[in-house]
Structures are given as structure tokens and as C-alpha cells.
Amino acid sequence: MKIFEExxxxxxxYARSFPRLFNRAKNEFLYDDDGNEYLDFLAGAGTLNYGHNNDLFKEKLLEYIASDNITHGLDLHTNAKKEFLETFSEKILKPRNFNYTVMFTGPTGTNAVEAALKIARKNTGRENIISFTNGWHGQTLGSLSVTGNSTHRGGAGVTLSGASRMPYDGYLGDDVDTTAYLDKVLCDSSSGIDKPAAVIVETVQGEGGINAASFDWLRNLSDICKAHDILLIIDDIQAGCGRTGTFFSFEEAGIYPDIVTLSKSLSGYGLPFAVLLMKDGLDQWKPGEHNGTFRGNNHAFVTAKAAIDNYWSDDTFSKEIKRKGEYISERLEKIVAKYGDGNFTHRGRGMFKGINCINGDLAEKITRSAFKKGLIIETSGADDQIVKFLCPLIISDENLKKGIDIIEESIKEVCAKEDSIPEESCYFDDVVLDTNN
Structure with missing residues (x-):
């Protein structure tokens, strides 16, 4: 480990939370240099929905590389890009009646967000962007301007402008419809909020604490955007690609966003890859106006196509995700009832779930204990108070049970050592969301 310190x-x-030298990975497992096996409930922060080194993708990738096919192609037309676009169109967009133009941005999620903000402003001629409390959209300056977390915003080193924050669903309590507040602000010329070019939102806030917006809230938000001629951007970078049970996390809400960002598990293999989807008429770029040396990763095209072919040609995989998500909910409900004593709650949708531990210290103790027992799992939320489930979607039932068993054992162990769980002065009871909503 000396070289890393030097x-x-x-x-x-992440290396501080999981201080091991890892050298191998397969499906839902990671292995360190000492041969220790770890169940991976981090999965590349949601980048490995299909697990590590998925054999269905690896075969296609190795075949492509061995044939001396194009590795780097700027935005040139390549066979790999052609086949990905055809597959994405036929198996993802058309069955959902989505007529999106696909833009290949730089290979990171934050680049897709930057492109989304720019094209929204370019189309509307307006500067302001509405984002939400606890939202997370990336580390570059534009993305940080619409991100809520103060630590990450503080790392920018400059004043972040061009955005206004609104309360997310549930932020002001169960009985407050925060979309009504947004509508009021937009209707009032003296609200102090400039009419925005766009609203950007995550349907489930991953880094923000697994806060899941209700479908009614999302539909209301979509209607408000239409009523006020504002573009709706869904950041589906972490919640998309099946994490909530459908390929796009917003499908079951029945909305059709103007702009969608995708990255993380889009490549299927952990290869850097991001796209921006735009409704007809929004693609107002001049050639090269949002440029980048690595826009369009040909190796990722190959594995992304394989992921769609193998998992999204019908609804079998989607049903499996929902079934596993229901199992996770049932287990977490029992854990909360057994050990919570009013201090734990659970939240999320599909296989995108978390346990709220009230404070980051308690959550850290639980994840540290879990790591000692062979489970890698991270925390999220404003104070890192959420134990966050991001296991690969392809995880076996046996290993899903094993991972949750480890979490339960860790909670039991940590709670036994705590004389009492400290109360937080700004803590509000959290809503246990209906995962079948």
C-alpha cells in the first residue's frame, strides 16, 4: 500500500473505506491480494449493474479487440457505434415510444449533465436551472451548480451560479406537495426566481440518500414544466439501466422527459460511456459545439449492445429486478422493525434501496462491521447516514440473502455496543416509500 500513500x-x-489491494472480480464478488472474497454491494457506485466481468459481454469484447477493430474513433462512424445505435433504437427507444436523438458526450456522467444544461440554455435562451435539495449531478462546475451537497460544492473554489434550488419530494414532510410550491414560484413574477431553461431531477436521489420521488410527484413536475414551457431533464445516470426495475427509472410514472442523461451501467462492463437523449427539435448543436476527444467509446458500444441484447430484449430481466427488490424491501422492513426502535427507516425503489441510520457515525460503524464480515457497501446522504444498497442486479438469490444477512448481523452487533442512539436536533421522521407505487 506504500505507493498509494506516497x-x-x-x-x-473509497480506498479509505475499503483498504485492501484488490486484484480480481467476478459477478457479485471482489477478491483481494490475500485471496479474501467480498460480496460487492457497491458495484462501482452503480456502474456494474450486470456484475464484474460478465461472461456474456466479455466474449464479445475480446472478439472485437482480437479482430483489431476500432478502439478510438473520435465521433467517426464505426460498425460498433452503428450496431449499438440500431440495438438501442429497436430494443429500448421504440418499444417505449420514445423518439430521442442520441448524443455521445464525453465518457462521464457529469459531462452528459453539462451537455444537458448547455443544450437547454441554447434552446430556450434562458440561463436559470431549477434543481432540488439533496440532488447530485456531478463534480464539474455546471453539474456542481445544480448539486445540493455543500462539501462538494465547496470544493469548486468559485461561486456557483445559474441555478435555483427547490425542495424535493418529501423534503418538507409527507403532507406538503413541493411541486405546488414550485408552480407558485414560477407563477409569481416577484418570487425572485428567474424563469428557468430547465428543471433537472433524479427520480431516486442516490448520493442524496436514496430519496425516491413518488410517481404522482414526478407527473406533477412534468405537467408544471409543460405548463410553463420549461424543459424537463431526468438525470438517470445512477437510477437508470434497470436499477429501479425498468430500463429508465421514470417509465412507470408515465412521463416523457425532454432530455435524459445516462452513464454508469450503460456500457454494462464498467467501461466509461455516457449519452444525452434529446426530444425531436432540441438537437440545436453546431458541429463540434460540445466536443471531446473521448466521446463515444467503441469498446463500450460493444458491451452496451450485448447488455441490451441479453437483458432487455423482453421484460424477463425487469421482472427479476422487481422480484429481488420486493425481497430486499421485506428484509429491510423486518430489520427496521426488529432493531429500529423508531431509529431506523428504509427507503428506495426496485433494487435501489437504503437504510436510514439517523447519523453518519452509526452508518459508518455498520458498514465497517460489514466489511470485516466480507461485504463491501457504502453510505450516502447529506451526513452519510444511509447504508446504500447497490448490489449487481444479476446477483443470485443466495448471495443477495447472504449480503442482507451480513447487514443485519452488523446492525445487531453495532446496536449492542451502543448505550443509546444519539438524537439529531434536525432529524425528521422519514417516509417509508411504497415500493409498489
């Missing part, structure tokens, strides 16, 4: 930046984070 020359790697202090910015590293």
Missing part, C-alpha cells in the same frame, strides 16, 4: 492524491475516498 504519490496518490489525498482525494481518494
Amino acid at each position: 504519490i496518490e492524491s489525498e482525494v481518494r475516498s
